[in-house]
Amino acid sequence: MSRVLRKLDIMHCPWILITRTQLKMASNSCKVLAFGAGAVLTIFVVERVKKWKTATQVGKKIQRKRQQCKAARANVEEVLRECGMTCDQAKTIVALPYMELQRQLQNGSLTALQVLHAYQIMALEATDRLNCVTEFLPEAEAIAQSLDKLDKKNGPLHGIPVSLKESFELAGNDSSAGLGHWLEDYKSQDAVIIQVLKDLGAVPFVRTNVPQTMMLSETNNPIFGRTLNPVDLSRVPGGSTGGEAALIGAGASVLGFGSDVGGSIRQPSHCCGCYGLKPTLERMSRKGHISLAKGQTLISGAVGPMSRDFDGILESLKHCLSDLHFALDPQVAPLKFNDSIFSSTQPLRVGFYDYDGYCRAVPACERAVLIAKDTLERLGHTLVAFTPPHVRDAIPDLYIKTITGDRGEQYMSQLRKDIVVPEIAKLTFPHTLPRWLLWLLSWIVQAAAKDPQVGRALRAPLGLRGVNDWFQHAVQLQQFKDEFLASWRELKLDAVICPVSATVALPHSETVNVINTFSYAMLYNILNYPAGSMPVTKVTSDDVSNMAKYPNTTFGNKCVIKCMQGTEGLPVNVQVVGLPYQEELVLRVMSELDKGLRAEQDG
Numbered sequence: 001m002s003r004v005l006r007k008l009d010i011m012h013c014p015w016i017l018i019t020r021t022q023l024k025m026a027s028n029s030c031k032v033l034a035f036g037a038g039a040v041l042t043i044f045v046v047e048r049v050k051k052w053k054t055a056t057q058v059g060k061k062i063q064r065k066r067q068q069c070k071a072a073r074a075n076v077e078e079v080l081r082e083c084g085m086t087c088d089q090a091k092t093i094v095a096l097p098y099m100e101l102q103r104q105l106q107n108g109s110l111t112a113l114q115v116l117h118a119y120q121i122m123a124l125e126a127t128d129r130l131n132c133v134t135e136f137l138p139e140a141e142a143i144a145q146s147l148d149k150l151d152k153k154n155g156p157l158h159g160i161p162v163s164l165k166e167s168f169e170l171a172g173n174d175s176s177a178g179l180g181h182w183l184e185d186y187k188s189q190d191a192v193i194i195q196v197l198k199d200l201g202a203v204p205f206v207r208t209n210v211p212q213t214m215m216l217s218e219t220n221n222p223i224f225g226r227t228l229n230p231v232d233l234s235r236v237p238g239g240s241t242g243g244e245a246a247l248i249g250a251g252a253s254v255l256g257f258g259s260d261v262g263g264s265i266r267q268p269s270h271c272c273g274c275y276g277l278k279p280t281l282e283r284m285s286r287k288g289h290i291s292l293a294k295g296q297t298l299i300s301g302a303v304g305p306m307s308r309d310f311d312g313i314l315e316s317l318k319h320c321l322s323d324l325h326f327a328l329d330p331q332v333a334p335l336k337f338n339d340s341i342f343s344s345t346q347p348l349r350v351g352f353y354d355y356d357g358y359c360r361a362v363p364a365c366e367r368a369v370l371i372a373k374d375t376l377e378r379l380g381h382t383l384v385a386f387t388p389p390h391v392r393d394a395i396p397d398l399y400i401k402t403i404t405g406d407r408g409e410q411y412m413s414q415l416r417k418d419i420v421v422p423e424i425a426k427l428t429f430p431h432t433l434p435r436w437l438l439w440l441l442s443w444i445v446q447a448a449a450k451d452p453q454v455g456r457a458l459r460a461p462l463g464l465r466g467v468n469d470w471f472q473h474a475v476q477l478q479q480f481k482d483e484f485l486a487s488w489r490e491l492k493l494d495a496v497i498c499p500v501s502a503t504v505a506l507p508h509s510e511t512v513n514v515i516n517t518f519s520y521a522m523l524y525n526i527l528n529y530p531a532g533s534m535p536v537t538k539v540t541s542d543d544v545s546n547m548a549k550y551p552n553t554t555f556g557n558k559c560v561i562k563c564m565q566g567t568e569g570l571p572v573n574v575q576v577v578g579l580p581y582q583e584e585l586v587l588r589v590m591s592e593l594d595k596g597l598r599a600e601q602d603g
C-alpha cells in the first residue's frame with residue numbers, strides 16, 4: 001500500500017507542486033485584486049466627496065446669488081408700487097417704436113424714469129413667464145433720476161433702457177457665464193461698451209440669462225435655470241444670448257447687447273423674431289466681456305446689439321462708434337459710422353443661398369431667403385446665386401477644431417469645479433474620453449447614425465497636438481478665408497443673404513443633437529464677417545407639411561424632422577452678411593429689406 005502511495009505520490013508530485021504554486025499565486029492575485037479594488041473604491045469615494053464638496057460650495061454661492069437677485073427684484077417691485085404706473089400705461093410706452101421712444105425722450109414728452117418703470121413692469125411680467133432676467137439692476141433708478149434732472153438731454157440714447165447679457169462685467173457685480181463657482185468674483189469696472197452706453201445716456205436696467213459656459217444654442221445653467229421662448233414655451237429662445245432674445249421678443253426690452261462666437265446674437269434673434277448684429281470683431285469693444293476661451297484668438301466672440309426694431313440696432317451702433325469708445329479701447333478700429341455707405345442708393349449685387357453644402361435648411365428657412373431675394377430684386381438690386389465654398393470641411397476642420405484645439409481643456413477645467421447642466425454634460429462628453437476611445441467611438445457612431453458628418457464632428461475635438469499643429473491650423477484658416485473672399489469677389493458681391501440656421505427654434509435639450517444645423521452662423525465667425533439677423537416671415541402650415549421632402553437618412557436629419565413638428569407660427573429670420581468693416585452696408589441691406597417687407601405686407 002505504502003509502495004502504491006509512494007508511487008502515486010511520485011506520480012502526482014508535479015501536480016501537487018503546481019497546485020501549491022497556483023494556490024500561492026491565487027492568493028497573491030487575490031491580494032492584488034483586493035488592493036486594486038480598494039484603490040478604485042478609494043478613488044471613487046474621493047472623487048464623490050470632491051464632487052459633493054464642489055456641489056455644496058457652489059450650491060451655497062448660487063443660493064446667495066439667488067437671494068441677492070430676489071432682494072433686488074423686491075426693491076424694484078416696491079418702487080413700482082409707489083410710482084403707481086398701471087400695466088396699461090406701461091404697455092402704451094413699451095409699444096412705442098424705437099425712434100418714437102427716442103423722440104419723446106428727447107423732447108421731454110416722456111421722462112427717463114417713466115420709461116424705466118414701464119420697461120421694468122414689462123420685464124417683471126416677461127421673466128415670470130420666461131425666466132429671462134437674471135437680475136434687476138438697482139442703480140437704474142438713480143441713473144434715470146439723474147438724467148431727468150439735467151437741463152440738457154444727455155446724449156442720443158438719453159433715457160433708453162438697455163438690457164445686458166449677464167456676461168458683461170459691471171462694477172461691483174459678478175459675471176458668471178452660467179458657472180456657479182464664478183459667482184462672487186466682483187468686478188472693478190463696467191465693460192467698455194457699458195461705459196459707452198451710459199455716456200450716451202442709456203439706462204442699463206436688467207441683466208439677462210445665458211447658458212452655462214455660453215457655448216450652447218439654448219439657455220440653461222445651474223444658477224438661474226432655463227429660459228423659455230416667448231412664442232412657444234416648449235422651445236428654446238436660442239443661445240447664448242437667449243435671455244436677451246426672450247426679453248426683447250416678449251416686447252420687454254427695446255435694446256440689448258450680446259456676444260457671438262458661434263451665432264449667439266443671430267441665432268437667438270432668429271428664434272425669438274428680433275433684430276441682431278454681429279459686427280466685425282474689432283468694431284465694438286470686447287473689453288470687459290467675459291469668455292472661457294482665453295488665449296484662443298483664431299475665432300473670437302464679437303459684441304453687438306439686439307433690438308425689437310431695426311432702428312434699435314442702427315441707432316445704437318451709429319452712436320456707440322464714438323471717440324470715448326475708441327479712447328477706452330484702442331484695439332477698436334477708430335471708424336465712425338459711415339452714413340454715406342448706409343444712405344447710398346447705388347444698386348447692389350447681393351449673393352444668396354439657401355443651402356451651405358453642410359446642413360440642409362428646413363423649408364421655412366429656405367422660403368425666408370427666397371422672400372428676401374424677391375423683395376431686394378423688386379427694390380432694384382441684382383441677386384446672384386452664390387455657393388459658399390468648402391463649408392463641409394470648414395465646420396469640423398476649422399470651427400470645431402479651433403474651439404476645441406486644447407481638447408476643450410479650458411472649458412473642462414471650469415466645468416470640473418461646477419454643477420453641470422445636462423446639455424453641457426452631453427456636449428462635453430467627448431472631452432471626457434481618452435483620445436483612442438473617442439476616435440473609436442466616432443467611427444461607431446458614424447456607422448450607427450449613418451452620418452459621416454457626425455463622425456467628423458466627433459473626431460474634430462481630438463485636439464491639436466502642439467504649437468506646430470496650431471500654427472499649421474492657423475495657416476489653413478487663413479487659406480480658407482482667402483478662398484472664400486476669392487469666390488465672393490469673383491461674383492463681385494456687395495453682400496450675401498442666407499439662412500441664420502438650418503431650423504427654427506428647437507425644443508429644449510435638443511440643440512446638442514443637431515449642432516450641425518448651426519453651420520450657417522458659424523461660417524461667419526470663422527471668417528469674421530459682419531452679419532445681421534432679421535425677421536422675414538413665420539413658419540406656415542405648408543412649411544411644416546413640406547418637411548415630408550426633407551432628407552431623412554441620418555440620425556441628425558431624423559432629429560430635425562421630429563423637432564420641426566408643431567412649429568407653425570414661429571419666427572424665421574434671414575442672415576445678411578458683408579465684408580469685414582462693412583457694417584454700414586449690412587445695415588443698409590437690412591434697412592431696405594425691412595422697409596420693403598413692410599410695404600409688401602401693408603400693400
Ligand SMILES: CCCCCCCC/C=C\CCCCCCCC(=O)NCC(=O)O
Pocket residue numbers: 213214215216217239240259260261262263264265291301302400403404408411424427428515518
Ligand atoms: C462647453 C463647450 C465645450 C466645447 C464646445 C465644443 C464645440 C461644439 C461646437 C458647436 C456647439 C456650439 C454651438 C454654438 C453656441 C453659440 C456660442 C456663442 O456664440 N457664444 C457667445 C460667447 O461665448 O460669447
